[in-house]
Amino acid sequence: MFEVKVGFLGFGNVGTGAYRIIRDNGSSITKSEGINLKVEKILVRNSKKKREVEIDQSLITDNIDDIINNPDISIVAEFMGGVEPAKQYILSCLKNKKTVVTANKELIARHWPELQKAAEENGVGLYYEASVAGGIPVIKVIGESLQANNIKEIMGIINGTTNYIFTKMSEEGRDFGDVLKEAQELGYAEPDPTSDIEGFDAMYKLSIMASMAFHSRVSIDNIYREGITKISVDDIVYGRELGYTIKLLGIAKRTNDKVEVRVHPTFIPLDHPLASIRDSFNAVFIKGDAVGNIMLYGRGAGDLPTGSAIVSDIITAWKNRDRHTGINFYNDGDGKPNYSFNNDWETEFFIRLTVKDKPGVLAKIAGLFGKYDVSIASVIQKDRLKGVAPLIFVTHPAKEQSVMKAIADIECESDVIKVENVIRVER
Ligand SMILES: NC(=O)c1ccc[n+]([C@@H]2O[C@H](COP(=O)([O-])OP(=O)(O)OC[C@H]3O[C@@H](n4cnc5c(N)ncnc54)[C@H](OP(=O)(O)O)[C@@H]3O)[C@@H](O)[C@H]2O)c1
CATH class of the missing domain: 3.30.360.10 (Dihydrodipicolinate Reductase; domain 2)
Incomplete structure (x- = not known):
């Protein structure tokens, strides 16, 4: 049986959840996975703060060096949040040959190439299951x-x-x-x-x-x-x-x-x-x-669901320790996409207007949609009140930019009081 010593960066919602899972499910994890997970040190901002769970106070530190320079810690789990100092701390851990598990979606989304490169160069893993949809794997x-x-x-x-x-x-x-x-x-x-x-x-x-x-x-x-x-x-x-x-x-x-x-x-x-x-x-x-x-x-959130993803990544990281790879984005690491981005997508649109209640308005608006090749699938005209009426259109699949051009024209039409909302429809 192996003892895996883990350092925590943060001890808020997610950190406390991960700690409780290791405490409460540790023995069944030992039975099924053959490892004993041990939380060795926990970095917090305020080491005097009363914690949600009972904990040996000697585990708590406000000095990152206690984790980065601890040779016994092989895996570090980060749930501090924010970009800095989390990024610098994670990079230091990776450089000191510690695999990192994180719940930090903003950090991964913004700085993945740099973090992944550091992990690869140092032969350790980078895992982030908890960063997307909490407990959902x-x-x-x-x-x-x-x-x-x-x-x-x-x-x-x-x-x-x-x-x-x-x-x-x-x-x-x-x-x-x-x-x-x-x-x-x-x-x-x-x-x-x-x-x-x-x-x-x-x-x-x-x-x-x-x-x-x-x-x-x-x-x-x-x-x-x-x-x-x-x-x-x-x-x-x-x-x-x-x-x-x-x-x-x-x-x-x-x-x-x-x-x-x-x-x-x-x-x-x-x-x-x-x-x-x-x-x-x-x-x-x-x-x-x-x-x-x-x-x-x-x-998609919460202490135990997100903690579940964290502890699962810690176990996976341990199992992959000889391969030294985290799941990565499978690209060449320079961050350049190998396809182009389409910002003129095609979808259906729900368009809600308030218009003057008079004959011919519907035809005028339909004409403006037609000008940009936007075809109407259905129209609802609702109860009139004091000379104004709600008018709702749903289009057939249409190009985003054509619909936006039609809306710009509709906004200028004198019989249109307001374009209340434009909402995309997916099937
Ligand atoms: N909450 C969720 O359900 C959830 C779900 C998925 C992902 N996430 C992600 O998980 C991360 C943490 O979320 P959370 O809700 O657990 O946050 P939280 O409750 O605010 O906990 C943050 C922890 O990090 C510590 N910390 C913050 N800045 C620090 C610093 N500069 N130095 C040392 N320690 C610092 C805090 O210390 P103190 O306790 O001393 O203040 C606290 O223990 C975020 O990236 C979030 O996006 C959260």
Whole structure:
């Protein structure tokens, strides 16, 4: 039986979860894997702070050197968050021949080539299962279980906070601001919710998944990103009448040598497998050319679910210790993609307008769509009130840029009071 000494960088939600799993499930891990996991040292910011779990105080340090220069520690698990100093600490660990396991999606998404290069040069591994979708083993599935496939498409609900907000808005008819406030009170949303509600968190995760799936780096700079703050209960109600539910999706598609990657609120049909994913749950839907469609579902965050991914990576890292490889993005390491990015994708669109209630308006707007080759699949005109009427269009598949040009013209049309929202539809 081997004893594997692990250093922790951070001891907040994820660190505490990983610690509890090692404490509580350690003996069954020893039985099944033949290793004894031992947390040797834990770096924190404030070494005096009272911790959620009972812990031998001598494990706690506020000096990174106690981990970097400890020759007994072979694996370091990072869950401090943020780019710096996490990046410098991880690079120092890799240079000191320690394999690194991390939950830090922003760091991996932004600096993967540099970190991977350091791992390779030093003959150690870099693992990041916990960085995408918490407890759902999506990185191992894409990187190991589906390698016989050309992955064509990934669509994921990869941010629990926004899925919780959309679920409450849809099921209880409550406004975005109201639900966000409640989510913050319940601890489901951060005091500063920007990263979640503006789609940054989902963008980091999509960058990692798409890079793995397409065997080349998909930088965050290549991802179109739109948050959920403009979605209203009216959009959701009209969408439902048309047979849709709304989700913040991370979407990555590959056709031949072109890739499109985007994060935005999306209507999907009510019978789509992702439509049933409620509350703060996550799910990732993957299309492979051999396997067909698969979907992974579970907790995308939380101490124990994310800790589960961390401890699994620690065990995998130990098993791979002689091969000295973490799963990587399988590209040549210089970070250059081997395909081009398509920002004029084709999809259906839901367009909600408020217009003057008078004859001929519908025909004028239809004419403006026609000018840009955007064909209309359905139109709903709702209850008129004081001379104004809501008008909702759903297009057939149309090019993004053509629709945006048509919208720009529609906004200038004198009978259009407001373009309330434009929401993409996926099937
Ligand atoms: N929370 C989740 O469910 C979840 C899920 C997936 C991925 N992640 C990722 O996991 C990481 C950690 O998340 P978390 O929720 O566990 O964060 P957290 O609760 O805020 O914990 C952060 C920990 O890191 C320590 N720390 C922060 N900056 C430090 C510094 N400069 N030097 C030393 N220690 C420092 C803190 O020390 P003190 O305790 O002394 O303040 C704390 O123990 C993030 O990258 C996050 O994106 C989180």
